Every structure is written in structure tokens, then in C-alpha cells.
Amino acid sequence: MPNLNLVANLGLILFLFLVGLEVNMKMFMSNWKVALSVGLAGMLLPFGLGAAIAYGLYHEFRNDPNTVHISFGVYMLFIGTALAITAFPVLCRILTELKLLSTPVGVTVLAAGSSVALTLLLVLLSSWFTGIIGVHAIFGAFLVGLICPHEGGFAIGLTEKLEDMVSVLLLPLYFALSGLSTNIGLLNDGITWAYVIGVCAVAFAGKIIGGTLAARACKLVWRESFTIGCLMSCKGLVELIVLNIGLQAKILSTRTFTIFVVMALITTVSTTPMTIALYPPWYQKKLDAWKRGEIDWDGNTLNNASSDSNTEGPFEKLQSTQVRKLMVYLRLDSLPSLFTFISLLGGDKASAAAKIHRNKLALAPVPEGSESSSATVIGKRPLEVHGLRIIELTERTSSVMQVAEQDEFSNRDPVVNAFRTFAQLSNVAVTGDVQIVLEESFAETLASQATDHASDMVLIPWSETNSSTELDGRKDNISSGLQDVFIRKTLEDAVCNTAVFYNxxxxxxSISEPKSLVRTGSRLSLRSNREPLTAPIxxxxxxxxxxxxxxxxxxxxxxxxxxxxxxxxxxxxxxxxxxxxxxxxxxxxxxxxxxxxxxxxxxxxxxxxxxxxxxxxxxxxxxxxxxxxxxxxxxxxxxxxxxxxxxxxxxxxxxxxxxxxxxxxxxxxxxxxxxxxxxxxxxxxxxxxxxxxxxxxxxxxxxxxxxxxxxxxxxxxxxxxxxxxxxxx
The missing domain is CATH 3.40.50.620 (HUPs)
Incomplete structure (x- = not known):
């Protein structure tokens, strides 16, 4: 058992380090006012209510076995802290699965809430130091995770290397040992169950009331504010960690520990259904449109602009119905054909005059009446193309972090950047984005993005069933068995014209399959059998x-x-x-x-x-x-x-x-x-x-x-x- 405890504590230290990595201080600083308000209100009120219920818990269960005599003040501080906790890792996953990370609710909640070897060494040293000075070792690991940079994908890359070992091997040992310390059989009388209900009520009331009032004070609407309060009530894994610390220090008896474990389970499990009920997708869309001034609160459209398309001639009407805003579903193996489409839709490139070096431009005589070679040729309005790459969201911590840092991740994505560069060189106005969603939400995401960008057409490349494309370990296509379902659903629920391209x-x-080796009498090396150069078209x-x-x-x-x-x-x-x-x-x-x-x-x-x-x-x-x-x-x-x-x-x-x-x-x-x-x-x-x-x-x-x-x-x-x-x- 001591050896298992050692391994479990190592997993706990690394887990808190990953929790620290998930915290994005840039997000906190950019939303510090509302984050600080919601965070403090979501801690102070639960702490006060916890201190109140601690009085009854202390006098009812202080004589239970396996506890040490401590003053009420210490006990009150611990119970208040346990009820003031919000589980950041579990909260991240809830927000990600409900697609709330990019909404005001998600941003507010998260804001309130070689190199690898060196970093791990720093984690262990920091944990050892905080343990020596009398603070639990997990705080040292958390602080190191907090100060690790997020620029350049460092935090995400480090998480990808550690998360499997921590979440699959080490951390389950810790929670298995926690489960062994829980004894539901001790909840065997009415007064104990009364305290179970009371602790749950205090946990919900403190977080929901405090978070709701603070969010409302920061100008969020009531329903948004109430959703934030419900999300802040999530306890999750961090609560169990604090409870285990109290149990090991003999502040909590096994009975009190079990009461709080039940509370942690109830608050965590109920967070998702409460959020879905309070903040459904239709309400999010309505609220966004209302904030943009497109509709009034009752849903009536405010834009009454009339169309005069009936006065156009046949060719003018053809031009007015042309594809001016195109959305392209980006896949790595389809980029060559997509590039060709973009260049064709971009039209013929305007011929530019020959360039003259700027140092010689002043010396060159310009005939009277001629235009300067440096004059900018202004053509017709360019085609607007939005490239969308969709990556599958998994249960891995690094995948959730990618969602939280989606804007920076989109700027670094090589597929999107290659598409941006080529489109700009093809007389096209371009934007690019990466969405990380569950596999069954690909079609819905494509439709919502097409609506947000007012696209005239969506272009989807068809993938061969035996193809599998990965870049940096991330899949940018759905599994072959679900491709038909994805495209069929996209076509059936099309919000604009949709095209599927079979290349x-x-x-x-087309790229041909490599030739198989044959036995010959030649003594040339395999390198001499290289693929010949492909001539320009x-x-x-x-x-x-x-x-x-x-x-x-x-x-x-x-x-x-x-x-x-x-x-x-x-x-x-x-x-x-x-x-x-x-x-x-x-x-x-x-x-x-x-x-x-x-x-x-x-x-x-x-x-x-x-x-x-x-x-x-x-x-x-x-x-x-x-x-x-x-x-x-x-x-x-x-x-x-x-x-x-x-x-x-x-x-x-x-x-x-x-x-x-x-x-x-x-x-x-x-x-x-x-x-x-x-x-x-x-x-x-x-x-x-x-x-x-x-x-x-x-x-x-x-x-x-x-x-x-x-x-x-x-x-x-x-x-x-x-x-x-x-x-x-």
C-alpha cells in the first residue's frame, strides 16, 4: 500500500501540473473584471455558507474515530474551502462538449476558473520545496503549470506527452485509493442524511447565487448569469483531492468524508443537464443576434432592407446570383484540387505593369500622359473564401486545450496557413479557421459556420474510404464509415448551396501508387529507382x-x-x-x-x-x-x-x-x-x-x-x- 500511495501521489502532482497548464492567464487578463467579480463572489458566499454548516458538522461528528482534536476555526476554514472549490478540468470538458468555450458564458467561467525533461524536473523540485515548507506538494506542481508559456503551442505539446501516462496509469490509482476510503454504509441515520442534503444545498446555493449576482452586475443577461452560476457549482476531481488531504490530515472523519464525496458527485453530475436546460443552442443564437442588433428581444428582424433584384437584366441577375462568398471544408489530402478551384473562381489575374526599382524610379523619364508603373490596379470586388478545417474533439486534455486556445491554434495551423497564402496569390480575399468539435457535430458545425459567414456556397471534398490524413497527430477528417452520414446530413440540412467534389x-x-520492387539483374541501388520529375503543366x-x-x-x-x-x-x-x-x-x-x-x-x-x-x-x-x-x-x-x-x-x-x-x-x-x-x-x-x-x-x-x-x-x-x-x- 505505501508503494501504491507513492505512485498515486506522483500522479496527483503531475495532474495538478496539467491543471495549471490548462489555465490561460492571457484569457484571465483580457477579462479580468468580470472574471474577478464572478470568481470572488463564487468563493466568498460558498465559503460563508460552508463556515455556517461547519458548526453543525463539527459538533456532530468531531468525536468520530480516526480524527484528531482540532479547533473549530481550523475545521471551519477547511469546510469553507471545500465548498468554495470549482473543478477547472471537469468544467473545461463540460464547456467543450456543450460548445460554450467561445461564448461569453464559457470565457467568463474559464477566466474565473528536452524541454519536457527540464519542465518535469522543475515540477518535482517545486513540489518537493512546497512540501518542505509545510504546504502540500500539489501546489508547487500547480504553480509550475501556471507559469509555463502557452505561446507557440508549448503547453499543448507538453500536455500531449504527459496526459496518457497521468490519466491512464497514475491518476486512477489515486482515485481508487480514494474510493477505498469512502464508506456509504456510515450514512446510516436520519441526521447524517440531513447533513448530506444540507451540504448539497449549501454547495449549490453558494455557487449559483454568488456567480449569478456577480455576472449580472457585469451586465450579462439573467439567463447567462444563471448559467454561469450553475457551471461554477461543478466540484469534480479537485474537490476529491482537497477531501483526501483533509482525510489524511485527520481533519475529516470517514463519515464526513463520505458526505462530501456524495456532494461532489451530485454537483458534478448535475452541471451538464442544468446548463443544457438554461443555455440551449437556440437561445445562444437568439442572444447573439440580439446583441448584434439584428433582432429585437421578441425575435423580430430589424433589417427591413428591400431588394431591387427584379429590375435587373438576365446577365446582371446572373452576376448577382454568382458565388461571391465561398466556404471550403479543408482537408490536407484535398488541398491541390481545392487550390485549383480557388484559382479558377478568382478569375483572370489583372496584368500588372513591369516593375522598376524604387531607387531608379525617380531617374526614369515618364512620358507625358502615361500612367506611372507604380500605380495600383484596382479590379472588381474579389471572391471571398473562408477555409474551415474541422478536427475531431477527443477526451484528451490536449484536445480540450486546443479548443480553449482556438484562435492561436488557427493562426499556427499549417493547412489553414497554406490555404490563406495560396488564396491571396489567386486574387481572392481569404479567411481561415479551425474548429475542434465532436465527430457527430461536423455537419452542424459546417452549417453554423456557413450561416455566420453568410456563405453563398459550401465546397466539400469527397474522401476515398481508404484514406486517412493526420498532421501533427491530429485527424482532420472523419472516419470513413461516417463520411456518407456526414455529407448526407450536410446536404439535407443545407443552409446555402452546397457542392461535393469527387477528385x-x-x-x-493524380498521385500514383508506388511501384513494387521486382527482382532484376541490375546492381543499382534502390535510390536509383526514384520517381521521375513531374513536368509543369x-x-x-x-x-x-x-x-x-x-x-x-x-x-x-x-x-x-x-x-x-x-x-x-x-x-x-x-x-x-x-x-x-x-x-x-x-x-x-x-x-x-x-x-x-x-x-x-x-x-x-x-x-x-x-x-x-x-x-x-x-x-x-x-x-x-x-x-x-x-x-x-x-x-x-x-x-x-x-x-x-x-x-x-x-x-x-x-x-x-x-x-x-x-x-x-x-x-x-x-x-x-x-x-x-x-x-x-x-x-x-x-x-x-x-x-x-x-x-x-x-x-x-x-x-x-x-x-x-x-x-x-x-x-x-x-x-x-x-x-x-x-x-x-
């Missing part, structure tokens, strides 16, 4: 093939194709497939139930009744839009875009035949692209004769896209789903 060498040749052109069947998704896709065709390196073929309008009743068979989870599937026949007039009206609208945009194209752009109309009764077969004719005709160019609308296309009569019926890709990307991909056409595929205002275009 097949867009922007350059001489032909930077792209060809786009777009099959137009009609519907909201295809209308959005049509406008996007014409926007891409504004780049002089792009040619496009738009084929309007005209289907016969002979049926007034159409049915679609979909697989529902647990099939996506690997279980047995069931088939559900969904019958949609559409009369002939509705079908004719929809087809007429699509045809009118197509002809209007075709006739309004500028002459220079019309030379690069070809419109074709084809009547068909076998749409998918004809679509694939045209794709094979259009795609891959210039094998040395920078890659061809097939753009399709995701729409359900219920009138495609031969859907079962192509592709893989019932596959997850078909359910996610649609019948047409899956058929094209599975057919082996050598071109990348962009699947577009209308959302937001794109549904009305």
Missing part, C-alpha cells in the same frame, strides 16, 4: 461537361458552370436533356432503416403525384432560364460555351455517352470536370441499369453522380445541391 486529377495528375485549360435535366439543383449548377466559364482557361459543354412528359404518377424506391448502419434494410415506396400541367410548367421554367442565360452571355464568353439540346428516353445512358465524348479529349490539360445537380431525378427511366443501386454513394450524391463515378469516366465530378436562397432561383 480525379483536377489541377494535375503546359496546358492549363479545363473542360466542363454539364448535363442539365432541370430542377432547383440543376439551375444552381447551371449558374455556377457559367461563372466558372468566365475564366479564360475554361471551356464548357452544356447538354439539355429533354425527357418526355407522359406520366402523371411517378414513384421512387428508397432504402430506409438501419441499412446505413450495416443492419438489415427495408424498402419504402414513395409515390409522388404530379399532374401534367405542373410538369410542363417546371420544364418550361427550366428551358426559359437556359435560353435566357445562353442568349445573354457576353460574346467573348459565348465562344467558350456550347449549348446542346437532346431529346431522350434513356437519359443516363445518353448522359454517359456524351460524358465519354466530352471528357478526356485533352489528356495533357489541367483536368476535366463534370458538374451535376444532386436532384432526385425521379423521371430517369433507366436508373436501375447503371451504377450500384442501393449504394451509400448513390444515397449521398444522387443517382446521376453515382452512375458517372462508377462508370469510370476519367473526369472529376462536382455534385451541387441547392439550399437557402438557391432554392428560389
Amino acid at each position: 480525379r486529377g483536377f489541377g494535375g495528375p 503546359a496546358d492549363r485549360s479545363h473542360h466542363i461537361y454539364f448535363p442539365f435535366f432541370g430542377g432547383a439543383d440543376d439551375r444552381v449548377a447551371l449558374r455556377f458552370v457559367l461563372q466558372l466559364a468566365g475564366n479564360t482557361n475554361i471551356t464548357a459543354t452544356i447538354v439539355h436533356f429533354i425527357l418526355p412528359l407522359q406520366s402523371t404518377k411517378e414513384s421512387v424506391t428508397e432504402t430506409v432503416g438501419p441499412a446505413s448502419l450495416g443492419g438489415s434494410s427495408s424498402r419504402l415506396d414513395i409515390t409522388e403525384r404530379m399532374d401534367t400541367d405542373t410538369l410542363h410548367a417546371s420544364a418550361a421554367r427550366d428551358t426559359t432560364l437556359l435560353h435566357t442565360l445562353r442568349d445573354s452571355l457576353p460574346a467573348v464568353q459565348a465562344t467558350r460555351v456550347v449549348f446542346v439540346e437532346k431529346s431522350t428516353t434513356t437519359p443516363i445512358a445518353d448522359c454517359l455517352e456524351h460524358a465519354k465524348q466530352e471528357i478526356g479529349q485533352s489528356p495533357n490539360n489541367a483536368g476535366d470536370l463534370i458538374v451535376v445537380g444532386r436532384g432526385r431525378h425521379v423521371r430517369l427511366s433507366d436508373i436501375e441499369t447503371h451504377g450500384n443501386a442501393g449504394s451509400e454513394m448513390r444515397k449521398t450524391l444522387g443517382i446521376l453522380a453515382e452512375s458517372i463515378i462508377s462508370s469510370g469516366v476519367k473526369g472529376s465530378v462536382l455534385v451541387i445541391k441547392a439550399g437557402g436562397r438557391g432554392l428560389d432561383e
Whole structure:
């Protein structure tokens, strides 16, 4: 047992060091007023109430076995301190899982609340010193963690190296020994249970009342303030550490220790449900919009600006519906193709005059009437692109710290920085961000970020199921089994137009698999079998093939194709497939139930009744839009875009035949692209004769896209789903 105690105490020391590392003093200093107010109120009131209940505890249980005689003053100080504690590590995880770290509530609560070898040596020396002077060794470790720098990711990197050993091996021993000291059987009479209820009531009342009033005094609304008070009542692991110190010093009896352990468990477990009830996501969004002045307190919109889009001509309307704000879901293995997309959407770069050295600029004669070579060329408003990298949130302490230091982490992220640099060089206004969320929240995070940035389109790269991308040990993609679920949920709940990109060498040749070694008679070393140099792409052109069947998704896709065709390196073929309008009743068979989870599937026949007039009206609208945009194209752009109309009764077969004719005709160019609308296309009569019926890709990307991909056409595929205002275009 003494050896186990030694190892457990070592784990406790390192744990408190990690707690110190989690404390970000920069956050405290930037919010010191509200943090100090909430922190002091959240300690003084619980301390006072604890001192009051200590009187009864002292006189009721002071004669229990395994205690030493101490004065009431010392006992009162200890009980008051135990009730004034807030568990910082547990609180961090609660705020992270509820996505509250970046909210005023989260910031306020957290603010109130070789190199590795040298740092560990400093931790142990500090613990030894505080133990020698009569203070518990954990305080020395905590102070060292507090002074460690957070700049450059030092604190996060150090935590990543220590957390597994501490949380998996050492710390459980400490709490196992704590559990052995707890005896629920001693809570065996009415007076003892009365004190259990009283201690819990004091713990809740002191923290909630003190934190709420202090937050309200700092101009937070009542509901925010009440949430802060509830979060401050969390006790967690730190409470157990203090209780163990009291038990080892024989200040607390085993009965009193058990009473406070029950209180710690109740306050910790109840924190999350109370926070969810008081501060749900819908209320957070409403409060943010109210603070920005977008709505009044009753939820009524204050912005009544009217739109005058009805007075625009066809080409002007096309320009007004172009993608001006694009959100890109960043993944490391998709950066090359994403870079190509950004450069194409950025448009042709304005030609700049030849530069002259500034020392010779004054000596060079400038002809009268000519412009200076140093004049800045001001072009049209650039495309705005927001790059979003989503990293999975895990239970590790370092992952939680990344969330707490998300702004600095985003500035250091190599994927985001590479994207920023390339976008700026491609005539694009760019921002970048990293979000660290639970895997099941990827789709929700993407939608909320698109709403916050008022994005016109979200671009998501499709990942092959066998790919796995990690950078610095952090996964920047979801597991292959959940990719279909993630993309399908994003498309179904689309808040704006959304595009999924399936890459097949867009922007350059695909990376081929390394050749296997073969036995030969050559004596050359393996180094002589290096991959040959990849030559620059001489032909930077792209060809786009777009099959137009009609519907909201295809209308959005049509406008996007014409926007891409504004780049002089792009040619496009738009084929309007005209289907016969002979049926007034159409049915679609979909697989529902647990099939996506690997279980047995069931088939559900969904019958949609559409009369002939509705079908004719929809087809007429699509045809009118197509002809209007075709006739309004500028002459220079019309030379690069070809419109074709084809009547068909076998749409998918004809679509694939045209794709094979259009795609891959210039094998040395920078890659061809097939753009399709995701729409359900219920009138495609031969859907079962192509592709893989019932596959997850078909359910996610649609019948047409899956058929094209599975057919082996050598071109990348962009699947577009209308959302937001794109549904009305």
C-alpha cells in the first residue's frame, strides 16, 4: 500500500501540473473584471455558507474515530474551502462538449476558473520545496503549470506527452485509493442524511447565487448569469483531492468524508443537464443576434432592407446570383484540387505593369500622359473564401486545450496557413479557421459556420474510404464509415448551396501508387529507382461537361458552370436533356432503416403525384432560364460555351455517352470536370441499369453522380445541391 500511495501521489502532482497548464492567464487578463467579480463572489458566499454548516458538522461528528482534536476555526476554514472549490478540468470538458468555450458564458467561467525533461524536473523540485515548507506538494506542481508559456503551442505539446501516462496509469490509482476510503454504509441515520442534503444545498446555493449576482452586475443577461452560476457549482476531481488531504490530515472523519464525496458527485453530475436546460443552442443564437442588433428581444428582424433584384437584366441577375462568398471544408489530402478551384473562381489575374526599382524610379523619364508603373490596379470586388478545417474533439486534455486556445491554434495551423497564402496569390480575399468539435457535430458545425459567414456556397471534398490524413497527430477528417452520414446530413440540412467534389486529377495528375520492387539483374541501388520529375503543366485549360435535366439543383449548377466559364482557361459543354412528359404518377424506391448502419434494410415506396400541367410548367421554367442565360452571355464568353439540346428516353445512358465524348479529349490539360445537380431525378427511366443501386454513394450524391463515378469516366465530378436562397432561383 505505501508503494501504491507513492505512485498515486506522483500522479496527483503531475495532474495538478496539467491543471495549471490548462489555465490561460492571457484569457484571465483580457477579462479580468468580470472574471474577478464572478470568481470572488463564487468563493466568498460558498465559503460563508460552508463556515455556517461547519458548526453543525463539527459538533456532530468531531468525536468520530480516526480524527484528531482540532479547533473549530481550523475545521471551519477547511469546510469553507471545500465548498468554495470549482473543478477547472471537469468544467473545461463540460464547456467543450456543450460548445460554450467561445461564448461569453464559457470565457467568463474559464477566466474565473528536452524541454519536457527540464519542465518535469522543475515540477518535482517545486513540489518537493512546497512540501518542505509545510504546504502540500500539489501546489508547487500547480504553480509550475501556471507559469509555463502557452505561446507557440508549448503547453499543448507538453500536455500531449504527459496526459496518457497521468490519466491512464497514475491518476486512477489515486482515485481508487480514494474510493477505498469512502464508506456509504456510515450514512446510516436520519441526521447524517440531513447533513448530506444540507451540504448539497449549501454547495449549490453558494455557487449559483454568488456567480449569478456577480455576472449580472457585469451586465450579462439573467439567463447567462444563471448559467454561469450553475457551471461554477461543478466540484469534480479537485474537490476529491482537497477531501483526501483533509482525510489524511485527520481533519475529516470517514463519515464526513463520505458526505462530501456524495456532494461532489451530485454537483458534478448535475452541471451538464442544468446548463443544457438554461443555455440551449437556440437561445445562444437568439442572444447573439440580439446583441448584434439584428433582432429585437421578441425575435423580430430589424433589417427591413428591400431588394431591387427584379429590375435587373438576365446577365446582371446572373452576376448577382454568382458565388461571391465561398466556404471550403479543408482537408490536407484535398488541398491541390481545392487550390485549383480557388484559382479558377478568382478569375483572370489583372496584368500588372513591369516593375522598376524604387531607387531608379525617380531617374526614369515618364512620358507625358502615361500612367506611372507604380500605380495600383484596382479590379472588381474579389471572391471571398473562408477555409474551415474541422478536427475531431477527443477526451484528451490536449484536445480540450486546443479548443480553449482556438484562435492561436488557427493562426499556427499549417493547412489553414497554406490555404490563406495560396488564396491571396489567386486574387481572392481569404479567411481561415479551425474548429475542434465532436465527430457527430461536423455537419452542424459546417452549417453554423456557413450561416455566420453568410456563405453563398459550401465546397466539400469527397474522401476515398481508404484514406486517412493526420498532421501533427491530429485527424482532420472523419472516419470513413461516417463520411456518407456526414455529407448526407450536410446536404439535407443545407443552409446555402452546397457542392461535393469527387477528385480525379483536377489541377494535375493524380498521385500514383508506388511501384513494387521486382527482382532484376541490375546492381543499382534502390535510390536509383526514384520517381521521375513531374513536368509543369503546359496546358492549363479545363473542360466542363454539364448535363442539365432541370430542377432547383440543376439551375444552381447551371449558374455556377457559367461563372466558372468566365475564366479564360475554361471551356464548357452544356447538354439539355429533354425527357418526355407522359406520366402523371411517378414513384421512387428508397432504402430506409438501419441499412446505413450495416443492419438489415427495408424498402419504402414513395409515390409522388404530379399532374401534367405542373410538369410542363417546371420544364418550361427550366428551358426559359437556359435560353435566357445562353442568349445573354457576353460574346467573348459565348465562344467558350456550347449549348446542346437532346431529346431522350434513356437519359443516363445518353448522359454517359456524351460524358465519354466530352471528357478526356485533352489528356495533357489541367483536368476535366463534370458538374451535376444532386436532384432526385425521379423521371430517369433507366436508373436501375447503371451504377450500384442501393449504394451509400448513390444515397449521398444522387443517382446521376453515382452512375458517372462508377462508370469510370476519367473526369472529376462536382455534385451541387441547392439550399437557402438557391432554392428560389
